[in-house]
Amino acid sequence: MSAVSAPEEDGPRTVKGRPPVLVAGLLVTFAVLVLVALASVALGARSVSFGTVIDAFVAPDGSSDHTVIRELRVPRTLLGLGVGATLGLAGALMQSLTRNPLADPGLLGVNEGAALGVTLALGLFGLSDPAVYVWFAFGGAALASAAVYALASSGHSGSSPVRLALAGVAFGMVCTAVASAILRMDQQTFDRMRFWLTGSLAGQTADTLVRLAPFMVAGLVLGLLLARPLNMLALGDDAGKALGVAVNRTRILTGVAVTLLCGAATAAAGPLWFVGLIVPHAVRALVGPDQRWVLPYSALAAPVLLLGADVAGRLIARPGEVQVGIVWAVIGAPIFIMLARRKRVAAL
Secondary structure, eight states: OOGGGGGTTOOOTTTTOOHHHHHHHHHHHHHHHHHHHHHHHHOOOSSOHHHHHHHHHOOOOOOHHHHHHIIIIIIHHHHHHHHHOOOOOOOOHHHHHHTTTTTTTTTTTHHHHHHHHHHHHHTSSOOOOOHHHHHHHHHHHHHHHHHHHHHHOOOOSSOOOHHHHHHHHHHHHHHHHHHHHHHHOOOOHHHHHHHHHHOEEETTTTHHHHHHHHHHHHHHHHHHHHHHHHHTTTTOHHHHHHHTTTTTHHHHHHHHHHHHHHHHHHHOOOOOOSSHHHHHHHHHHHHHHHHHHHHHHHHHHHHHHHHHHHHHHHHHHHHTTTOHHHHHHHHHHHHHHHHHTOTGGGGG
């Protein structure tokens, strides 16, 4: 969408007068999210009834079904909710700040940078506590963001959506190659990391979620609070300054929010591609360019799709499962090709 179409404070015709509809849409999206979360708890290699799910919380009896629900599927579902919300919001923030329709934490190498940080923490320093190696994920995410932007901005032509995407893919491949080299030097670390690097919600405990939740919540709150200044910056830096926006502060805070979101999500579930790319595009097609609606919708819609893909991965390969990172790659790659081939992509 063109930068000049960003909504002013009162909102353009496409948004003004529609808040009741948009609020209702948020409520519907939330209701769908609750249903998908219940499906995530109930469905898997061994499906259980929704009545059994309710009994596991109301009157747990220590049965195998109740144990699986409370100790495995509930933490996995909550993790999917957190990771989906953080990646969806991170993608919307990146696309708004860079005015780049191809901006995505995976596509721009941010997730791969965070993954390299975690690999260094586990493979070289033997740090296995998520509360510790999440700082390596933050460092990797921040380094990747800076490096990709520097690469894309080099030369006389400056950065563009395509240059950013190419720089992000190239830097991400370098990070993946370095991480793979480190892992192959330590078989034990490789066995632990190989599924995580593909992107998976399985294998994490409730303790991991508790340790990473503060970072996710901080990133979500900060990101949602940036909706108004990002709306103003969509009109251009000069117009944003005239409207009272602190441009540099907004960019720094957005970078901090993206780093928190991507670092925590990647530390929890590994590098997941296309979540932050696809969801904001779909949301903007429904609600318009106003970030006051795009950001919360993205934060709610992304976990719906991520958990849905996770449930699908469990059902199509019973009694095993296909990791959510693979399912999302199959879904997201064709959509990315379609977006990249659009004639107006450079002008969005």
